[in-house]
Amino acid sequence: MAFWPTHFERRDALLTVVLAALAVAGNYFPVPLMFGVDLLLGSIFIYVLLLQYGLGVALLIAVPAYLTTWLIWNHPYSAILLILELLVLAALKARYTRRELPLLMALLWVPWLAMLSLLFYRVTLDLPWPDTLLITFKQGINSIINATFAVAVSLGCAAMLPNRQKVMVRVHEVLFYLPSLLSVVALITILFTVSQIQLTHLQQGFRQQLLQSRELLTDQTERNITSLINDVRGFNQRCVAANQPLSAIADCLSGVLAFSLWDQVFISSSGDPGWQVDHDGVVSMVAEDVSLLPDQGTPEDGFRLDELGRLVYFQQFPDNPDGWLIAQLDVSSRASQLWVTERSPSLRHSWWHDGQLIVASRAPLSERLNDQDYPNSTPSGDVMHVMPSDSQLNRVQQWAQSVYVLESPLESIGLPLPGTLRLEFSPRQEQLRLYQMYVIVLASALGFLLLALLFSQSLARWLERPVNQLIGTARAIPGRINLPPDAWPWPAERPIHELNDLQSSLREMSRLLHEQYRSDLDDRFKLEKQVVLRTRELSQARDYLGSILASMDGVLWSGELKRSHLNIRLVSASVLKLTGYPQEDWIRKPQIMLREVVEEDQHRVRQEVRQMLKRRRGELEFGFQHGDGSRCQLRVRYWVVYNTAGWPQRIDGLATDISAWHAAQQQIRQQETMLNLQARRAAMGDMVSNIAHQWRQPLNSLQLIHANLRDAQDYGDLTPQFLSQSLDKSGELIQRMNQTVRDFLNFFRPDRAAAPFDLGHCVAEAVRIMQATLDDSPIRIDVELRADVRVSGFANELLQVLLVILQNSREAIERRGVVDGLVRVELVTDDDRAEIRVSDNGGGVPVDMLERIFDPYFTTRAEGTGIGLYMARSIVEIQMNGALMATNVGPEKAPAGASFIILLPLEGTDG
Numbered sequence: 001m002a003f004w005p006t007h008f009e010r011r012d013a014l015l016t017v018v019l020a021a022l023a024v025a026g027n028y029f030p031v032p033l034m035f036g037v038d039l040l041l042g043s044i045f046i047y048v049l050l051l052q053y054g055l056g057v058a059l060l061i062a063v064p065a066y067l068t069t070w071l072i073w074n075h076p077y078s079a080i081l082l083i084l085e086l087l088v089l090a091a092l093k094a095r096y097t098r099r100e101l102p103l104l105m106a107l108l109w110v111p112w113l114a115m116l117s118l119l120f121y122r123v124t125l126d127l128p129w130p131d132t133l134l135i136t137f138k139q140g141i142n143s144i145i146n147a148t149f150a151v152a153v154s155l156g157c158a159a160m161l162p163n164r165q166k167v168m169v170r171v172h173e174v175l176f177y178l179p180s181l182l183s184v185v186a187l188i189t190i191l192f193t194v195s196q197i198q199l200t201h202l203q204q205g206f207r208q209q210l211l212q213s214r215e216l217l218t219d220q221t222e223r224n225i226t227s228l229i230n231d232v233r234g235f236n237q238r239c240v241a242a243n244q245p246l247s248a249i250a251d252c253l254s255g256v257l258a259f260s261l262w263d264q265v266f267i268s269s270s271g272d273p274g275w276q277v278d279h280d281g282v283v284s285m286v287a288e289d290v291s292l293l294p295d296q297g298t299p300e301d302g303f304r305l306d307e308l309g310r311l312v313y314f315q316q317f318p319d320n321p322d323g324w325l326i327a328q329l330d331v332s333s334r335a336s337q338l339w340v341t342e343r344s345p346s347l348r349h350s351w352w353h354d355g356q357l358i359v360a361s362r363a364p365l366s367e368r369l370n371d372q373d374y375p376n377s378t379p380s381g382d383v384m385h386v387m388p389s390d391s392q393l394n395r396v397q398q399w400a401q402s403v404y405v406l407e408s409p410l411e412s413i414g415l416p417l418p419g420t421l422r423l424e425f426s427p428r429q430e431q432l433r434l435y436q437m438y439v440i441v442l443a444s445a446l447g448f449l450l451l452a453l454l455f456s457q458s459l460a461r462w463l464e465r466p467v468n469q470l471i472g473t474a475r476a477i478p479g480r481i482n483l484p485p486d487a488w489p490w491p492a493e494r495p496i497h498e499l500n501d502l503q504s505s506l507r508e509m510s511r512l513l514h515e516q517y518r519s520d521l522d523d524r525f526k527l528e529k530q531v532v533l534r535t536r537e538l539s540q541a542r543d544y545l546g547s548i549l550a551s552m553d554g555v556l557w558s559g560e561l562k563r564s565h566l567n568i569r570l571v572s573a574s575v576l577k578l579t580g581y582p583q584e585d586w587i588r589k590p591q592i593m594l595r596e597v598v599e600e601d602q603h604r605v606r607q608e609v610r611q612m613l614k615r616r617r618g619e620l621e622f623g624f625q626h627g628d629g630s631r632c633q634l635r636v637r638y639w640v641v642y643n644t645a646g647w648p649q650r651i652d653g654l655a656t657d658i659s660a661w662h663a664a665q666q667q668i669r670q671q672e673t674m675l676n677l678q679a680r681r682a683a684m685g686d687m688v689s690n691i692a693h694q695w696r697q698p699l700n701s702l703q704l705i706h707a708n709l710r711d712a713q714d715y716g717d718l719t720p721q722f723l724s725q726s727l728d729k730s731g732e733l734i735q736r737m738n739q740t741v742r743d744f745l746n747f748f749r750p751d752r753a754a755a756p757f758d759l760g761h762c763v764a765e766a767v768r769i770m771q772a773t774l775d776d777s778p779i780r781i782d783v784e785l786r787a788d789v790r791v792s793g794f795a796n797e798l799l800q801v802l803l804v805i806l807q808n809s810r811e812a813i814e815r816r817g818v819v820d821g822l823v824r825v826e827l828v829t830d831d832d833r834a835e836i837r838v839s840d841n842g843g844g845v846p847v848d849m850l851e852r853i854f855d856p857y858f859t860t861r862a863e864g865t866g867i868g869l870y871m872a873r874s875i876v877e878i879q880m881n882g883a884l885m886a887t888n889v890g891p892e893k894a895p896a897g898a899s900f901i902i903l904l905p906l907e908g909t910d911g
Contacts, residue, residue, distance in 0.1 A: 003054050003055050003056045004053075004054055004056040004057070005052075005053040005054055005056075005057065008053070012053070015157060016049065016053070016057060016061070019045040019048055019049055019061070019157075020045070020049075020061040020064075020065070022042070022044075022045045023042040023043075023044075023045040023046050023049075023061055023062070023065035024042065024064060024065045024068055025042070026040065026041035026042030026043075026044065026045065026065075027040050027041075027042030027043075027065050027066065027068040027069055027072075028042075028068045028071070028072070030072065031192070032199075033138070033191065033192065033195050034195045034198070034199055034434060034438060037134060037135065037138055037396070037438075038072075038395070039138075039142050039145070039188075040069065040142060040146075041146065041149075042065050042066075042068070043082065043142075043143065043146035043147075043150075044146045044149045044150045044153060045061075045065075045150075045153070046058055046061060046062045046065060046066075046086060046150075047089075047101065047146060047147055047150030047151075047154070048150050048153050048154045048157060049061055050086070050089070050090060050093070050150075051101070051150065051151070051154040052154055052157060055086075055087075055090040058086065058090070059083075059086065059087075062082070062083060062086050063083070066078075066079040066082045066083055067079050069082065072395055073395050073396075074393060074395070075124075075125060077120045077121070077124060077125070078139075080120075081113065081116065081117060081120065081139070084113075084116075085108065085113060085143060088108060089101075089104060089105060089108060089147075092104045092108065100151070100176050100177070100180075100453075100457065101147045101148075101150065101151055102144055102147045102148040102151070102177075102180050102184075102453055103176075103453045103454070103457055104147075105143050105144050105147040106144050106449060106450045106453050106454075107450075108143075109140035109143060109144065109446070110140070110446065110447075110450050113140065113143075114136055114137075114140055117135070117136040117139060117140075118132055118133070118136050121135055121136065127396065127397075128432070130432055130435035130436050130439055131396050131400075131435060133435075133439045133443075134435045134438055134439050134442060135396065137439065137442035137443050137445075137446050138442055140446050141187070141191075141442060141445055141446055141449065144184070144446075144449050144453075145184050145187075145188060148177075148180055148181055148184045149181075149184070151177060152177070152181065176456045176457055176459075176460040179452065179455075179456045179459075180452065180453055180456050183448075183449065183452040183453075183456075184449070187445055187448070187449065191441075191442075191445065194441075195438075198434065202427070202430055202434075203385075203404075206383065206404045206425050206427060207383040207404070207406075209347075209425060210383055210404065210406040210423050210425055211406070213341075213342055213347055213349070213423055214406060214408065214413065214421065214423055216342065217339055217341055217342075217349060217421070217423075218413050218414060218415060220339060221338065221339035221415055222414060222415060224261075224337065224338050224339065225338075225415060225416065225417065227261070228260075228261060228262065228313065228327070228329070229313070229416075231260040231261070231262060231327070232262075232313055232315050232325060232327050233315070234256070235253055235256065235257075235265065235325060235327075236315060236317065236318060236325055237318075238252065238256060239252030239253050239256070240317050240318060240319075240323070240325065241319075246267050246268075246269060246274065246275050247275060247283075249267050249275070250267060250275035250276075250277050250283045251283060253265050253267070253277045253283075254277050254281040254282070254283050255281065257277055257278075257279060257281065258279065258280070258281055261329065261334060261337055261338075262279070262313075262327040262328065262329055263278065263279050263328055263329050263330050263333075263334070264276060264277065264278050264279065264327070264328045265277045265325065265326065265327050265328070266324075266325075266326040266327075266328070267323070267324070267325055267326070268323070268324050268326065269317075269320060269322050269323040269324070301313075301314055301315045301316065302314060302416065303416055303417050303418060304418065305353050305358065305418050305419065309331055309332065309353075309356070309358050309359075310328055310329065310330055310331065311328070311329040311330075311331050311338075311417075312326060312327070312328050312329075313326070313327045313328075313329075314326055315327075331351070331358055331359050332358075332359055335359045338359075339351075341361040342361075345426075345429075346365070346425055346426045346427075346428075346429055347361075347423070347424070347425055348360060348361055348362050348363075348364065348365050348403075348423070348424040349361040349421070349422070349423055349424075350421075350422045350424070351410075351417075351419055351420075351421060351422075352419055352420045352421075352422055353418055353419030353420070354419075355371075358419060365403050365424050365425075365426040366388060366401040366402065366403055366426065367401065368388040368390045368393060368397075368401040369386065369388050369401065369402075369403065370388070370389070372389070373386055373387070373388055373389050374386055374405065375405075382406075383404055383405065383406050384404070384405045384406075384407075385402060385403075385404055385405075386402060386403050386404075386405050387399070387401075387402040388401045388402065399427070399431060400428050400431060401428075402426075402427065403424045403425060403426050403427075404424070404425040404427065405422060405423070405424050405425075406422075406423045407420055407421070407422050407423075408420065408421050409421075463496075466491065466494045466496070466499050467499070469491040470491065470499070470502060470503060470506060473488070473489075473490065473491065473506065474506060476488075477510060477513065481513055481514060481517045482514075482517065483514070484511075484514055485507055485510040485511050485514060488510065490503065490507070491503070554574065554578075554654050554655060554656045555571060555572050555574050555575045555578050555579075555654070555655040555656075556571070556572045556652070556653075556654055557570065557571040557572070557575070557586070557652070557653050557654075557655065558570040558571075558650055558651070558652045558653070559590070559650065559651055560650050560651060561609070561612055561613055561648075561651060564609065564610045565590075565591060565609075566590055566594075566609050566612070566651070567590060568586050568587050568590045569587070569650070570587075571583050571586050571587060575655075578632075578634070578655060578656075578657055579593075579596075579624060579626060579627060579632075579634075580626045580627020580628050581593060581596075581627050594606070594609075596624055596625040597622050597623065597624055597625075598622065598623035598624065598625065598631065600623070601622035601623055604620070604622070605620060605622050608620045612638060612640065612651055613640060613648055613651075616639070616640045617637075617638065617639040617640065618637075618638060619635065619636065619637045619638075620635075620636055621633065621634070621635045621636075621658065621662075622634060622636075632657055632659045633657070633658050633659045633661075633662040634655055634656070634657060634658065635655070635656050635657075635658045636653055636654070636655045637653060637654050637655075638651055638652065638653035638654075639651070639652055639653070702730060702734075705726050705729060705730055708726065709723070709726055754792055754793050754794060754879075755792065755793075755795075756790050756791070756792045756907050757790065757791065757792075757793070757795040758788070758789070758790055759789045759790065759791050759798075759827065759834055759836070759904070760785045760786065760787060760788070760789050760827055762795050762798055762799055762802070763783075763785060763802060763825060763827055763836060764783070764785065765799060766799050766802035766803055766806060767781055767783050767806070767825055769803065770803060770806040770807070770810070774810070777810075777814075777821070778819065778820065778821055779810060779813055779814075779821035779822070779823060780820075780821065780822050780823070781806075781822075781823045781824075781825065782822065782823070782824045782825070783825045784824075784825070784826045784827070785825075785826075785827045786827050786828055786829060789827060789829055789834050789906070790906065790907040791834055791880070791904045791905065791906060791907055792905075792907050793879060793880040793881070793904070794875070794879055794880065797875045797879055797880075798875070798876075798880060800872075800875065801872040801875050801876060801884070801902070802836070802838070804868045804869065804871075804872050805838045805869075805872065805900045806823065806825075806838065807868075808868070808869070808900075809823045809838060809840035809842060809898070810823070812840060812842030812843060812897075812898065813840055813841065813842040815842070816842055816843045818841055818842060818843075820841075821840070821841065821842070822840065822841050823838065823839070823840045824837075824838070824839045824840070825837075825838050826839075829906065832905060832906055832909040833882075833903055833904060833905050833906060833909070834903070834904045834905075834906055835901060835902070835903055835904075836901070836902040836904070837899060837900070837901050837902075838899070838900045838902075839889055839897060839898070839899040839900075840897045840898060840899075841889075841896050841897040842897050842898065843895065843896070843897060843898075844888040844889065844890070844895030844896065844897050844898045845886065845888060845895075845898050847888070847892065850886060850887070850888065853869050853886060854869050854870055854872075854873045854884070854886075855870060856870040872884060876902055876904070880904055881904075881905055882902060882903050882904040882905065883901075883902075883903040884900070884901070884902050884903075885900075885901050885903075886898060886899070886900050886901070887899050887901070
């Protein structure tokens with residue numbers, strides 16, 4: 001095994017970085033197994049680097065990855081052991097190449113590293129024997145597990161690397177790793193499941209024990225608190241009377257206080273300095289002590305804790321709201337009488353108030369826990385696991401010094417006392433008991449893994465031997481194929497049914513191969529004769545094909561694309577006639593030939609050449625400067641040819657001269673332009689007719705105003721007021737006529753470029769223009785538009801289309817004499833397109849003419865040109881990328897009217 005890899009690519013570096021990150025994460029985020037015992041999975045990726053790239057790369061990544069264990073366990077010995085383990089494992093792997101990695105790891109741990117680990121943890125860290133043994137056995141099992149999984153991960157990683165020989169696995173490796181991996185997975189599953197169930201069960205037991213202890217303490221303390229309250233109530237009933245002086249009350253209390261747990265009783269009233277009675281019956285007068293009185297505004301009876309940690313109880317006199325009976329108790333001296341706790345070495349009860357310890361049942365359970373380690377507060381009934389933050393402790397010691405804590409406000413558990421009850425439970429005893437049990441379990445598991453690996457190794461070697469013998473026999477077949485199989489040295493049969501079947505099949509295959517070999521010798525001589533004959537025929541066919549290619553009008557060519565340049569390898573002789581340049585020029589200098597493409601097509605042709613491999617097949621047309629100085633139009637079709645592996649092999653193509661077809665297309669476009677011009681002229685005639693129609697009424701009104709002015713002048717009735725009114729009315733009529741002209745001037749001003757526009761506004765404008773021509777007509781236009789519908793195209797051209805359709809609807813209604821003429825215009829949207837529907841009740845279009853109304857020069861009117869609807873469809877389909885269709889409304893034989901539908905793609909869609 002090499003120390004450094006000899007071949008290291010960019011993807012290798014990326015894989016190394018990923019594995020390094022996984023190694024650090026696998027060690028920094030261990031899988032919890034039990035109290036303070038975790039599985040570290042980072043070594044899986046360290047071993048992958050060892051198998052893939054050698055010890056140098058693995059050691060470079062292992063140092064920071066294993067140092068993370070220092071942060072977890074707070075000692076360097078685990079990191080030292082893991083690095084030592086890696087070095088020894090690399091040496092063994094280089095020495096014993098046919099010893100699988102998990103088996104080497106098992107033999108390394110049993111007993112060598114196990115003894116060294118015991119020495120480290122027992123002598124250096126001074127851990128108890130259960131802890132030492134458990135960690136040692138766990139670490140051995142952990143290393144074997146990591147080695148087993150590393151092989152599977154290594155095979156997957158090596159298969160992903162490029163330019164590397166495909167990873168092959170030997171038979172004995174498959175036979176070894178499959179049961180080994182199954183054993184490891186089963187062991188992990190059993191250990192993890194059992195440990196997690198046990199840990200969960202113990203934690204539930206800890207919580208239940210804390211809750212039961214709290215319940216017991218609550219019941220006992222509640223009785224004592226009730227007794228104290230009843231004592232104070234008895235003092236009030238027996239010694240306090242209305243209008244009785246405080247001195248008399250004090251004398252009475254001195255006789256009854258000795259039978260109570262209260263240490264002292266104070267009596268106070270406004271205007272009286274107060275009296276004090278102690279537990280021995282001594283009565284003395286004291287100065288008024290405001291601190292003993294309840295807070296102002298809180299006259300309720302209740303308990304308080306003063307700054308000295310004494311429990312004080314306040315109760316008012318029955319008939320004097322200003323008088324108070326104040327009982328006081330020293331909690332520290334009366335703790336055993338105030339509350340009753342369990343005497344368990346694993347339990348501790350403490351009473352806290354404002355962050356100050358009032359009383360505790362015993363000394364702290366952990367010597368390493370500080371007040372800062374406890375949470376500020378915990379919800380009632382929520383058990384918290386508190387671990388010391390001492391950086392000198394390792395993970396196992398932290399668990400040993402941890403406690404489970406249950407904090408509850410005393411009022412929340414039914415005790416009328418201020419402060420918080422904290423119950424603590426130490427899991428150390430249970431931890432030691434579990435460790436003793438798991439030492440046996442892990443020792444058995446380690447022995448089981450060693451035996452399973454040894455058994456798998458032996459079984460794999462035993463099964464591999466006959467397979468290798470058959471492989472050797474199969475490899476020798478090419479050298480023995482001329483001999484009959486019965487003369488071959490075959491291995492002895494094994495007591496394995498499948499191997500015997502394999503040997504029988506190999507014998508039969510060898511017999512068939514020998515027979516085929518003899519048959520192939522006979523066929524070889526026949527084929528040699530046929531090859532000579534076929535070679536002569538192919539030579540004749542090549543000459544015949546060459547003459548055909550030389551006489552054809554098109555040009556066949558073949559080439560390859562390198563660095564975006566097309567290199568011609570083969571071209572037919574007809575290229576001279578097509579382009580004016582011989583074959584040699586196209587083959588030797590194709591890039592110079594491409595310069596003869598006309599300047600306006602140069603960029604497009606070069607772009608197409610660069611995209612040939614990506615597009616696979618295509619077609620392009622361009623102008624070419626012929627060798628004789630003339631200009632021709634060429635069409636080139638090409639297709640990519642692939643080899644059997646699916647890789648591009650070459651590019652073939654056909655070039656033809658389409659100059660005549662191109663000229664015909666130019667003539668067709670000129671005819672389209674003439675049709676468009678004729679449509680404009682026809683539309684202009686319609687618009688002039690509409691202008692004249694809209695001007696008729698204003699001109700009549702102007703003529704009438706003119707006559708009225710003349711009559712007024714002749715008869716002397718021309719007043720300034722009448723003249724002003726007549727001129728204003730004339731101005732309004734002239735303004736209306738000017739607006740009509742502006743509308744149609746905008747209509748005849750074509751858009752220069754496509755642009756987004758509001759389709760609803762365009763439809764409304766067409767309806768408004770047409771509505772002006774219907775003022776004296778019985779035809780009604782109903783409009784239903786959807787707001788904010790935007791398309792991209794030519795607004796004025798679409799306005800022309802709408803006016804042509806509306807004019808046709810109007811003429812159809814007038815031609816058939818419909819009394820209540822109706823034209824309905826609707827604008828709706830559907831997914832990614834807009835739909836304009838113009839419907840009328842003009843009787844529809846005959847069925848045999850429905851498909852012909854969009855043909856050029858087809859019309860049903862004697863005075864019609866037949867190009868309006870033709871140009872309307874051309875505008876919608878070519879310029880607007882939409883569709884225009886017509887249909888009848890109502891029964892097929894007697895339709896009520898016609899409906900024209902315009903479909904346009906919405907803005908932002910591809911249509």
